[in-house]
Amino acid sequence: MHYALYLQNMTRLGSTFRLFKGSFMNKSSLKLGQSIRRLSSEETKKALKPNGTKKNAQLSKSDLSRLFSLAKPERARLISAIGLLFISSGVTLAVPYGIGRVLDIIYTTQTEEERQKRLNEFCGLLLGIFIIGAVGNIGRFYLMQSSAQRIAKRFRERIYSAIVNQKMEFFDKRKTGELINRLSADTQLVSYSVTMNISDGLRSLCSIVGGVGMMLWTSAQLSLVGLSIVPAVAIGSIMYGRFLKKMTKKVQDALAESTHVAEERLSNMITVKSFAKESDEVVRYSDKLQQVLKLQLKETSMSAAFWGFTGLSGNVIVLSVFYYGGIMMSTSSLTMGDLSSFLLYAAYVGVALGGLSSFYSELMRGTGASQRLFQLLDSKGEKETETKSSRPVLLGDLKFENVTFHYSSRPDANVLNNMNLVLRAGISTALVGPSGCGKSSIVALLLKLYTPESGLINLNGHNLSDMDTDYLRENISYVPQEPTLFSMSVEENIKYGKPNATEEEVKEALENACALNFVNAFPDGLQTLVGERGAQLSGGQKQRIALARALIKKPDILILDEATSALDTHSEQRVHDNLRKIMKNKTVITIAHRLSTIKQADNIVVLEKGKVAEEGSFHELIRSNGLFKDLTQRQMNRETHTNYED
Numbered sequence: 162m163h164y165a166l167y168l169q170n171m172t173r174l175g176s177t178f179r180l181f182k183g184s185f186m187n188k189s190s191l192k193l194g195q196s197i198r199r200l201s202s203e204e205t206k207k208a209l210k211p212n213g214t215k216k217n218a219q220l221s222k223s224d225l226s227r228l229f230s231l232a233k234p235e236r237a238r239l240i241s242a243i244g245l246l247f248i249s250s251g252v253t254l255a256v257p258y259g260i261g262r263v264l265d266i267i268y269t270t271q272t273e274e275e276r277q278k279r280l281n282e283f284c285g286l287l288l289g290i291f292i293i294g295a296v297g298n299i300g301r302f303y304l305m306q307s308s309a310q311r312i313a314k315r316f317r318e319r320i321y322s323a324i325v326n327q328k329m330e331f332f333d334k335r336k337t338g339e340l341i342n343r344l345s346a347d348t349q350l351v352s353y354s355v356t357m358n359i360s361d362g363l364r365s366l367c368s369i370v371g372g373v374g375m376m377l378w379t380s381a382q383l384s385l386v387g388l389s390i391v392p393a394v395a396i397g398s399i400m401y402g403r404f405l406k407k408m409t410k411k412v413q414d415a416l417a418e419s420t421h422v423a424e425e426r427l428s429n430m431i432t433v434k435s436f437a438k439e440s441d442e443v444v445r446y447s448d449k450l451q452q453v454l455k456l457q458l459k460e461t462s463m464s465a466a467f468w469g470f471t472g473l474s475g476n477v478i479v480l481s482v483f484y485y486g487g488i489m490m491s492t493s494s495l496t497m498g499d500l501s502s503f504l505l506y507a508a509y510v511g512v513a514l515g516g517l518s519s520f521y522s523e524l525m526r527g528t529g530a531s532q533r534l535f536q537l538l539d540s541k542g543e544k545e546t547e548t549k550s551s552r553p554v555l556l557g558d559l560k561f562e563n564v565t566f567h568y569s570s571r572p573d574a575n576v577l578n579n580m581n582l583v584l585r586a587g588i589s590t591a592l593v594g595p596s597g598c599g600k601s602s603i604v605a606l607l608l609k610l611y612t613p614e615s616g617l618i619n620l621n622g623h624n625l626s627d628m629d630t631d632y633l634r635e636n637i638s639y640v641p642q643e644p645t646l647f648s649m650s651v652e653e654n655i656k657y658g659k660p661n662a663t664e665e666e667v668k669e670a671l672e673n674a675c676a677l678n679f680v681n682a683f684p685d686g687l688q689t690l691v692g693e694r695g696a697q698l699s700g701g702q703k704q705r706i707a708l709a710r711a712l713i714k715k716p717d718i719l720i721l722d723e724a725t726s727a728l729d730t731h732s733e734q735r736v737h738d739n740l741r742k743i744m745k746n747k748t749v750i751t752i753a754h755r756l757s758t759i760k761q762a763d764n765i766v767v768l769e770k771g772k773v774a775e776e777g778s779f780h781e782l783i784r785s786n787g788l789f790k791d792l793t794q795r796q797m798n799r800e801t802h803t804n805y806e807d
């Protein structure tokens with residue numbers, strides 16, 4: 162399932178604006194990753210509510226009309242299916258009448274010969290009618306079922322599109338497993354509730370209307386006896402339906418939570434195993450399942466009571482009809498055939514009442530499950546809120562003017578404080594500073610993954626907030642420290658950066674990223690599958706493939722966030738030599754802790770507590786007695802490749 166992988170990448174790493182930056186995950190605190198940004202618009206707030214319960218959990222008209230609107234594109238098929246349904250229901254309703262008449266033929270015809278003749282004629286007629294009914298049923302089933310499948314597909318596409326277009330804050334907050342559950346289980350439930358369920362409900366309705374009509378026609382007096390139980394069943398059904406709607410929401414939420422736990426652990430098996438936590442994880446998952454089971458058992462006991470009650474009602478109807486019918490037969494106001502037909506109609510009506518209750522409860526289930534999905538569809542995606550779309554040349558100075566920024570989950574902790582920063586075009590700049598000082602947040606703002614609280618970000622003299630987001634991201638390449646590759650071949654992964662790239666271009670990008678040699682050494686070369694998130698490659702290999710994927714875009718601005726940290730110093734040097742050539746006169750921003758990486762930069766900006774503390778070339782900074790010198794000295798005193806801070 163491809164969407165699962167994409168969602169994983171957006172949410173699991175997403176909290177660390179994962180599309181671009183994997184490096185946070187490895188660092189001490191999942192920094193960006195933990196944030197939950199409070200959204201400005203009320204609508205989006207609603208959409209992002211954790212277990213977003215709408216206050217009004219009752220069935221509203223708009224809930225239902227939205228639910229039914231899903232079926233609109235299938236109108237023609239559904240109407241045909243309903244036509245066929247009327248035919249098959251008509252045939253079904255003819256059965257008791259037919260059986261009654263057969264019994265009357267058997268008991269009332271005088272001669273053997275005449276009985277045989279009338280039976281032959283009548284049963285032949287009935288058989289023909291039954292065949293028509295069966296054909297109608299087959300058609301109805303196929304049309305309804307295929308419509309349900311089409312609706313589910315369309316609905317999933319819409320939900321998936323709504324999810325991937327959400328703002329980054331959404332992915333900070335949501336869990337992959339939960340989203341996958343919404344996409345698979347909830348959509349299935351909803352599409353069933355507006356197709357097969359409607360069909361079954363209509364069939365029940367036909368049986369009830371037709372059955373009651375036939376009962377009244379056969380004997381109005383007996384009908385009153387048989388139908389006296391209906392109001393009680395109807396009230397019971399409504400109460401049961403409401404209960405189910407609430408329960409469905411809870412069960413689906415609990416299921417989503419358990420899927421999340423399983424998904425997160427399964428996709429991080431190395432961590433689980435390296436801590437020998439297999440048994441703990443089984444217990445954790447089982448706890449979640451226990452919560453699901455608890456809710457399901459509650460639902461089941463209610464269902465058992467309800468269905469027991471309806472079953473009893475059905476039997477009571479049959480018994481009372483037998484009782485009064487027997488008395489009426491003895492007074493000759495009813496024939497044997499009439500009583501038999503009546504009994505069968507009463508049984509039909511009883512079964513159909515159960516069917517109608519089940520239709521209502523499934524509809525409630527559907528509305529319960531659909532509320533979360535509609536909330537998702539209603540929440541505005543990041544591009545939807547975009548009002549301006551300038552597409553200027555990006556190769557120019559990048560200026561942060563008095564920029565203040567905090568993640569909405571931590572409104573009191575400013576990451577950037579009135580920061581002023583200029584990153585000059587056409588050169589490479591290294592952003593350095595203690596862990597957590599805001600380096601990656603600067604990149605996140607540049608990529609418009611988040612918006613600053615105040616201040617201006619200008620690129621080549623143009624306000625970033627006026628720029629077309631897709632255009633901006635297409636022309637900037639970002640390589641994270643722990644890049645995410647998709648479970649496709651090396652070639653497909655690289656073409657993710659430029660889908661129409663030729664094989665030559667792919668090889669050139671690999672060469673520039675110093676990856677061609679090891680890719681060529683794989684038996685399948687470019688077609689080598691990299692495994693989920695690149696699990697079948699080493700850390701350094703993954704980084705180089707990710708670099709090639711970024712370089713194939715030939716970006717105006719290249720951002721390397723610890724992008725070569727897993728390479729040995731020799732390979733790193735070769736990569737930087739290549740980058741110097743390819744990115745000549747382009748802007749390169751490097752976030753690094755390693756001295757060997759920092760030294761490659763033309764200019765170094767040292768950040769501290771969300772502000773620029775120092776700036777200059779390596780030699781200038783090392784000569785001054787500032788933070789940079791302090792950081793580098795501490796690094797040199799320790800082992801060569803450790804971070805400034807622990």
Ligand SMILES: Nc1ncnc2c1ncn2[C@@H]1O[C@H](COP(=O)(O)OP(=O)(O)OP(=O)(O)O)[C@@H](O)[C@H]1O
Nearest residue numbers: 188192193194195196568596597598599600601602
């Ligand atoms: N999504 C988030 N939600 C809330 N706070 C976050 C989020 N991401 C990062 N932070 C916080 O913002 C601050 C700056 O983080 P940032 O990732 O920009 O630092 P950094 O300088 O890149 O650190 P490092 O060198 O460790 O990568 C940190 O205090 C971090 O905890």
